[in-house]
Amino acid sequence: MVIKQLSVFVENQPGRLSEITDVLSGREINIRALSIADTTNFGILRLIVDHPSRAESALKEQGFTVSQTSVIGVGIEDRPGGLAEALNILREAGMDVEYMYAFVSHAEKTAYVILRVADNDAAEKVLRDHGIPILSGEDVY
Amino acid sequence: MPNYYQPEIECASREQIRAWQDERLVETVEHAYKNVEFYRRKMDEKGIKPSDIKSVDDLCKLPFLTKADLRDAYPYGLLAVPREDAVRIQSTSGTTGKRVVAFYTQDDIDLWEDCCARAIVAAGGTRSDVVQVSYGYGLFTGGPGLNGGSHKVGCLTLPMSSGNTARQIQFIQDLGATILCCTPSYAAFIGETFEEMGISPEEIPLKAGIFGAEAWTQEMRRDIEKKLGIRAYDIYGLTELSGPGVSFECAEQTGMHINEDHFIAEIIDPDTGEVLPEGSKGELVFTSITKKAFPMLRYRTRDICVLTREPCSCGRTHVKMSKPMGRSDDMLIIRGVNVFPSQIETVLMNHGYPANYQIVVDRVKNSDTLDVYVEMTGAMFGDTVKDISRREKQLVDGFKSMLGLAVHVHLVSPKTIERSEGKAKRVIDKRHLV
Numbered sequence: 096m097v098i099k100q101l102s103v104f105v106e107n108q109p110g111r112l113s114e115i116t117d118v119l120s121g122r123e124i125n126i127r128a129l130s131i132a133d134t135t136n137f138g139i140l141r142l143i144v145d146h147p148s149r150a151e152s153a154l155k156e157q158g159f160t161v162s163q164t165s166v167i168g169v170g171i172e173d174r175p176g177g178l179a180e181a182l183n184i185l186r187e188a189g190m191d192v193e194y195m196y197a198f199v200s201h202a203e204k205t206a207y208v209i210l211r212v213a214d215n216d217a218a219e220k221v222l223r224d225h226g227i228p229i230l231s232g233e234d235v236y
Numbered sequence: 237m238p239n240y241y242q243p244e245i246e247c248a249s250r251e252q253i254r255a256w257q258d259e260r261l262v263e264t265v266e267h268a269y270k271n272v273e274f275y276r277r278k279m280d281e282k283g284i285k286p287s288d289i290k291s292v293d294d295l296c297k298l299p300f301l302t303k304a305d306l307r308d309a310y311p312y313g314l315l316a317v318p319r320e321d322a323v324r325i326q327s328t329s330g331t332t333g334k335r336v337v338a339f340y341t342q343d344d345i346d347l348w349e350d351c352c353a354r355a356i357v358a359a360g361g362t363r364s365d366v367v368q369v370s371y372g373y374g375l376f377t378g379g380p381g382l383n384g385g386s387h388k389v390g391c392l393t394l395p396m397s398s399g400n401t402a403r404q405i406q407f408i409q410d411l412g413a414t415i416l417c418c419t420p421s422y423a424a425f426i427g428e429t430f431e432e433m434g435i436s437p438e439e440i441p442l443k444a445g446i447f448g449a450e451a452w453t454q455e456m457r458r459d460i461e462k463k464l465g466i467r468a469y470d471i472y473g474l475t476e477l478s479g480p481g482v483s484f485e486c487a488e489q490t491g492m493h494i495n496e497d498h499f500i501a502e503i504i505d506p507d508t509g510e511v512l513p514e515g516s517k518g519e520l521v522f523t524s525i526t527k528k529a530f531p532m533l534r535y536r537t538r539d540i541c542v543l544t545r546e547p548c549s550c551g552r553t554h555v556k557m558s559k560p561m562g563r564s565d566d567m568l569i570i571r572g573v574n575v576f577p578s579q580i581e582t583v584l585m586n587h588g589y590p591a592n593y594q595i596v597v598d599r600v601k602n603s604d605t606l607d608v609y610v611e612m613t614g615a616m617f618g619d620t621v622k623d624i625s626r627r628e629k630q631l632v633d634g635f636k637s638m639l640g641l642a643v644h645v646h647l648v649s650p651k652t653i654e655r656s657e658g659k660a661k662r663v664i665d666k667r668h669l670v
Contacts, residue, residue, distance in 0.1 A: 139620070
């Protein structure tokens, strides 16, 4: 039940981010979650949108460097220690988290966390076995 | 009262200089023709025999020699003496694959060191001076040349080589160095470091500096002079011709006297190869007339400059060349290292990048910077910072091993490098050195 994430390469130049959001708004694509990883030279904008494939081709048409990555999403109880439990499960299973970011869901009292790990299937299985709900594309898009 | 290392040569009459040049040119052409297959072939192709060269007036009959010829002749193609008579090899900075290597007999080294000694004395050096040589040693000619010249003058010589600025400063202070030899950008950096340490120019024992191997402006000269409390002198040379000391500045600081008893200088039109009248701006061409192991006949330096024979207040009679005002090829000199854009392209190709790149050269705090912007292909883009940083690091390492220089690499999106008339402008030099 992997979720499709778009990664966009962003040079460190004024206005570059708004160019990306303009492309998406022009195609009526809704951003559900995002995070930026940055260095002094460049950034990588990671996006969860409601129409990943349409968004990808729209951005590519405008000359952006885009790649699609499979990530997993988990639902976490919105309370202290909620995220810690999920991460402890992965740590005990010896799985590294490459990066992650969170957003609040429509459903009350639940936070969604997007995780990038080396082996999506294995991580999904171990989390599910420990009672952590795994999200499907429909849940987030 | 000006001082000379070899007054009878440096202040010789024009007639005397011309007589030396005529005689030595004839000998050198005979020597090169007899011992180097390359010169024989080139002259035969043009239908020129050594006997056709009777004086400097006949020099224009000889074919030119280019850096490409030198690369093609690598390694021993242009060696003009039996290998057992040569005692030294030096090499040009910053090239790979086919480098240019130059050979020296013991006499060649002696004469080269004489040239450097003239430069040191012209900068006020005497046997009571302490000379700190902070040019690189090794294959690069800067260190060995000035080191030898300093010995000839009888100076106490500190063979520091470049780098380790804290130690450079400590030695200048503790040992009382009075003359500093290095690249102008390194001199500026040493000056800044003194300033940051709160040491005023009056407290620095240095009185003069001999700086070369890269272009520098009058503003940079004044800046170095102020920070170090010295007079800064320019020196010019090419490994192909021996190294530093082909020409050097005197107290007048209005051009560099070419050591005409060893080198004949011409100015040509870089497009037609035609010799231009005196005072014209054009490409500098040198013929060595005393070197035995590695004679250079009409070597095209690609440096654009002007020659003047107007009498100099220092009393030297040898022709003066202006600071190089540019290049007739695309070579860049970055922190004293020769860099051709084609080398940068080679590194990119080797790592699978398309040839869409831009080279930006600048000078920040008196030190050259080299930034390379490279377009990625979509397929190269992973989604982690680690991935892209690793790609950048690979290129940084690739440039380091190709050029021996630290290059700032910037990966950019496809089609983002500006193109004019469909073609990318490859090099942007922001230094404004001329």
